Structure formats: C-alpha cells, structure tokens
Amino acid sequence: MEMKKSLSKKVLGLILGFGPGIFAIGYTIGTGSVTSMIVAGSTYGMQLLWVLLLSCFFSGVLIYAYGNYTLISGETALYSFKRHIKGGKLIALLIIIGISFGQWNSLMGILGISANIIFEILAIYFPNLRASEYEIVLLIAIVVIVIMYGLLLIGKYTFFEKILVIFVSIMGLSFLISLFMVYPLPIEVAKGLIPSIPDVKGGKMLVAAFVGTTMAAATFLSRPLFVKGKGWNMDNRGQQKRDAILAAVLVFAISAAIMAVASGALFHQGKPVTHVLDMVSTLEPVAGKFALTLFFFGTLSAGLSSIFPCLLIAPILLADYQSGKLDTNSKQFRIITAIACLFALIVPIFGANPIEMQIVSQVFNVFVLPLVIVGILLLLNNKKIMKEHHTSKWINMILILSLMFACLISYNGISALLNYF
Template sequence: MSNATSDPANGLRGKVSQLGPTWIAGAIAAGPASLAAVLGAGATFGYTLLWVVVLSALLGATAQYLSMRLGLLTEQGIVGAVEEHLGELWAWVLVIDTVLASGLAQIVIMKTVAEVSGTVVGFDPRVWGVVWALVLAVGLAGGGYRFLEVGAKAIVSVVVLAFVSTAFLVPIDAGAAAGGLVPTLPAGLDGALLAAGVLGGAVHITLITMQSYTMRARGWTRDDYDLGLFDVGTSMLVAFGVFSVATFLVAASVLAPELSPGGKLQAAAAAASLGPLVGNFAETLFMLGLWAAAVSTLGANTVVPPYLLADKLGWDTDVSDGRFRAAVAAVALLGGLGAFLGGNFFSLLTQMLTFGLIGTPFALAIVLYLLNHPDAVPESNPLHANVGGLIVFGIASVLAGQYVRQQLRTGLGDPVPTFFVTFAIAIGAATIGLIAKYARDARRPSQPVDAGSDA
C-alpha cells in the first residue's frame, strides 16, 4: 500500500512520486483519437469550440473521480463488484462492451503508431506494426504494471510538452480565444459531431473501467483516497486539460478547414502546414507529439481487455498469473494487424471514438449504480458526486443518441455503421434495463445477489 498520504513528511514530493493509475487512463485520453477530434474542432470552426475542449477535461476528471471512488471504496475490480452486487449477466455485458471498444481501438491505434513511425523514421509502416506489437508483448507481459506506469507518465509528459511548446510558437489570437470560452455550438451536424468527438475522447469506457485495476496494481486502498484525488487532478485536469487546450489553439490558429479530420487530414499534411508559418521546429514538435500520443495510448489500451477478462474468469490481474500474461501478449500481438488495415487513420480514429462513446453511458450507469448501492459502498455517495455523474451520463447519452439518429436518417448501407447502430441499440436497451433495475431495487430492502443470476 502507498504511504504517501499517511506520512506527512512526504508532502507534495511524496504524492508526486506515488502518482500513476489515472496517468495511465490519461495516456489513453491524450491519444490520437482525441487529437483528431480537437484538431478538427479548431481547424473547422476556429476558436468557437474552445469551451467544449475545457469542458471535456472537467467531465473527464469527473468520470475518473467516480471510478476512483468505486475502486478504492470497494477495493475490488469493477467486474468483480458488478458480479457480486448486480449479477453475472451484467458483468458479462460490461466485459463485452469494454472489450469490443478497446479491441477496436487497439487495431486502429496500432495503424496510427505504425504510419506515424514510418513518417518520422522511415521504413514500411507494416514493419513498424510488427515491431511495436513485439515491443508491447515483451514489455507489458514481462514488465507488468510498473513498465506501463513509468512509460505512460514519461510519454504523456512528452506529449504535453510537445503541444504546449508548439502553442507558444504559433500566432494565437487571444481575443478570439477568450470569445471561444462562451458556450456556442456552430449550426449544422459538423459542429455537433466534432463537439461529441472532443467530449468522447475524455469520457470513454476504457478509461472508466480500467481505473479500479490500475489502483489495485498500485496497491492502493481506502487509506489512499486523498492520493487518488491528487492523481485524478494532476492527470485529467492538468496534463490532459493542458494537452487539449494547447492542441486546440494550434489548430484554431494555423490549420485550414480542408485539413481537418472532417476534410482530408493527413498527419504529414497537418504538420507541414505549420512549417511556412512558424518554422520547421514546430512541424517537428507536432509530429513528435502525435507519435508520443499514439504510443502512450497503444500501451495503456493493451491491458484493458486482459484486466476485465481476468477479473471475470477469476484470474489474478497481474503478470504473475501466466494466463493474464498470455492475454496481454495476445492483445499486443493481435493489435499488430492494424498496420495492415486500409484507409486514413484519422478517419478511422473518429469511428473508433464514436464506438467507444456508444458504450460509455452503460459503464457510467454501472459506476453510479454501485456507488449508490449500500452493500457495495457502505457510505453514501456525496451529492456533488451524483450530480456530476448524472451530468456526464446525460451528455454522453445525448451524444450517443445523436449519432444513432443521424445514421438512421442517412441510411445503413455499409456494414460498419450498421454494426455500430445495432450495438448502440443493444447497449442502450441494457442501460435502460439497468436504470429500471436500480429504480426497482431502491424500493425494496437490499438483499445479497446470487452471482449466477441477473437479478
């Protein structure tokens, strides 16, 4: 267990040395999918959506705060807590929801890492896909949590530094930026979808579900609650917030609308557009930031499916268990297939973010249900936590619903949107069923749940 909070002599330095679990979630949040959405918002609408970027950091921190509370107060993995207090069916729904979202993300992010590696260093991106798959398999399966945590903190720091440095090199219109803090949503579908993408990058099912496992790997318990708050604040509010705002200001200042992800954005084209304006140094920083963002997300995302599957199947969620170690290696190696995937990775990242957003309301509903379940968490959930959670849940649900309505309006001729909408309807029905279950259970005395039932 960490002793940073129990030993006052450690002070701020002691807390900083103990940071880690939420920084791994932050490594996923500050990734290429969020980058694509933020770049698109800035390039397409200038500074207008700056308020959405700031809001995304606040909502992302709120979601991780709720996940932190659940993990520390139950001292369980989220799947185990769901199975014990809600039933096996709900646990499987959560596992399937998360594994699908993180599995799709793994393939698309690997394509991103491979292509950016090819652009920065050279060589065929498919070669880089194989190389990175092997690095992940050996590093994560061999080094375990500490390898992941150290890598996440280091690379996220590089990402933040790269984009903050780039922001200092571009000509930012301070007055227009201040105007962008006033909530205004541009007319038309593009504005709504880009706002959804920005928010979806910060509030995502993989971030929410992995928190309890990374805290357990760190050895945190209820005694480390204050340290957990500090971890969430420094990673999601500070590091992720600074990354998002800096990236947005760069895009709003110098990128043209035709280079946005809604247009024909290519990583090299976006980076090259900086060169004539502010010099090759900014171009280099942009590419290095994109590269680091993709690598950090890839590593953190790799452990998400093994964590949930291991918890559901009764394995140890640590590389000391050969089955868990094999699952980590398998996810890393299978992700290498992404390097052979066709299409523009920025476009694919947007689709990946959309799919993750579809599954997020269910995960948020699970967290809020358990935090207000007297047998799962004996102490009452604070009013501010419930209000904040409901706000995040409501926004995520509305944005997911907007996507489904738009797809149904435009038609479902292609298999990808058809699958997305079908999954959205199914997981939406599960979410409604969970809310109905909570309302029903709230009217009767609490009883132990048989883990083999779906009561």
C-alpha cells in the first residue's frame, strides 16, 4: 500500500515538476490545434503529418533558443528587440499587434468550441436542452470566461503552471488512450511523412493553419518571461534544454494522436468535420461512447488549457516591451485581460461556426513568425550581448531553415486567405 502511495506521489511530482514547457504546450495545443488536426485527419488522412513534424522540430529549436538567450543575457525578447536591434521598436510593436490579433481571434474560436462541447456533453444526458441551444451555449461561454478571469486575478506564475499541467495531462492521456481504440494503417503514417499539399480547396489554408498553431510565435516570445518566472539562471541551462525538447516531443505526440484518431475513425468513412456536432455523430458509431467521451474530454481540456495563455498573451508582450517584467497585479494586466474576455465572447454571441473561425484565426498567426525568427537570429549573434557564449553553427543553420520554412508558409497563408475572402 505504501509502495503504491509513494509511486503515485512520484508520478504526481514528475507531472507537477514540468517546467515552462507546459506553457508551450498550452499555447500550441488548444482547440485551434485540435480543430486543425481533426479537420486534416478526417479530410486528408495522414497526408499532412510531415508539416506537423517539421513545425514541431523548428518549434523545439526556437523554444530552446529564446530560453537560452534569456539565461545568458538576463533579458526578455521584445525588450531586447527594442534595445539591441536597429528598428527594433517598430518590429516589437508589429509583433505585439500581430500576435495579440491572432491569439484573440483564436480565443473566440476556443471559447466557442469549448462551450459547444460542454453543451454536447450535457445534451447527451438532457436532450430537451437542444430547444434552447443558442442561449445555453452563450451562458456556458460566459460562465467559463468569468471563471478563467477570476483565476487570472488571484494567480501567480506557479499557480498558472499547476492549472495548465492538470489540463494538459488530462488532454494528453485522453487523446493517447483514444488512439489505441481508433488508429490509421502504418502505411498511411509512413506516406504522411512524404511532403505533399492536398490539391483541393482549403488545402493551402490548412497547411498554413497547421504551422500557425504548432509554430506559434507567442510560444517563443513568452518563453523568456516564463523562464524568468520559474527563477532559472545559467545553472539551469541543461534543464532548459530538456524542457524545450520535451515540450516539442509532447506537442508532436499529442497532435499526431489527434490527427490519427480523426483519420482512423472518419477519413475512410468520407466524413470530413466542419462543425462541433460532426464529431459526435461521426465518432460515436466508429469509436463507441467511451472513446467519444474521452476524445471530447481531451478536446475540452485543450480548450481550457489554451484560454489561460491566450488571455495572458497581450499583457505579457506589453510588459515584455515596457520593462521585461510581468506584474499580474497591475491595473494594466487586469484591464487588458478583461478586454480579451469580452472579445472572446464574440463567436458565442453571434452564434458563428467556431471551427471555421478557429482555422482562419490560426492562419493569421504565421505572418509575424518570420519577424520573430529574424529577431532571435540577430540577438544570438550579437557579440556584445552573448560575450563568450557563442551560438553554435547547428542552431544558426536550423534557425535559418526555420526562417525559410516560415516565409514559405506565410506566402502560402496569404494566397489561402485571398482565396477565402
């Protein structure tokens, strides 16, 4: 009995001991990512697995690079852009506007999908609720966002981290267990690693959305503040590196599991997902009620784990630009997060399709990505800042490749949006 208790304590300690990488997972795997993976898996099978793999690889290197820069210089990202890069003030302001716009758009879809999922779970047990679907979904959205805002006002970094750890753990387990029940053929997984873009309407947009959600600029820019919030210094360089690798690996594993479940259950049925309700009607006959409940629980956890970081992003970036320090008790923090909460209610109020909104919002995230990569390249190769700490050729080479990849995807995203509108 005591052995079981000590083992469970060790497992709990390991989960709660996760570093700032948990925020990387929170930012990256939200309902935006889940939606993109479900739509991709149900529509194209495993064809876009290569995009996910590349995005996660480059993300891991960028998370490491931004964290390492902070450990060496003691400075955060946008504050450093402003101080050390020519034209850095303008670059920093463009990044703040671009990322806040992308994340707040994403927030609308996240809250809409989360409220819809809670409604669908309730409707399974209380079918009469369908008569007042709009009103109940809106009420759920208001309750969720008010609770999240309340948690933001009382929380500190460690508190945010613990809440995210719980949501992300539930999410990861839910999707991975679902994968054992519904999975694609190994040959489909292998083919998915060969680069190709679906030559159909919406294919380009989905590729851009994939990168927008897995190579999220917000993840890299917020990394320095979370590293500082954790209290890490030069003695933690090895820990910072492991944390970045683990974050990238988990993002790939969970995202690939979601895509694989959607591919295994829906792709061969010829049932692409376009609405939240589609996930209920298509998954239940194939996967059964238990797998469906697990999958829904995972998607809801993904949504709730993303609302937190999305509400935090604008005050984080602004605090970074101003001083490099985040004060969660400041008037500025409370006002900006309150505006974000009101913004999040737009999709539920107008009853818009949250899945479509979510895909479009993810595409916007790719446009500031090249600026974010150029910024860290310039900082890491600035001898005045780095002093005796030279950036390796491998890191520089991977960052340059990630910049080329980001530019290509941004161009792809522009053409996709032009076709959409």
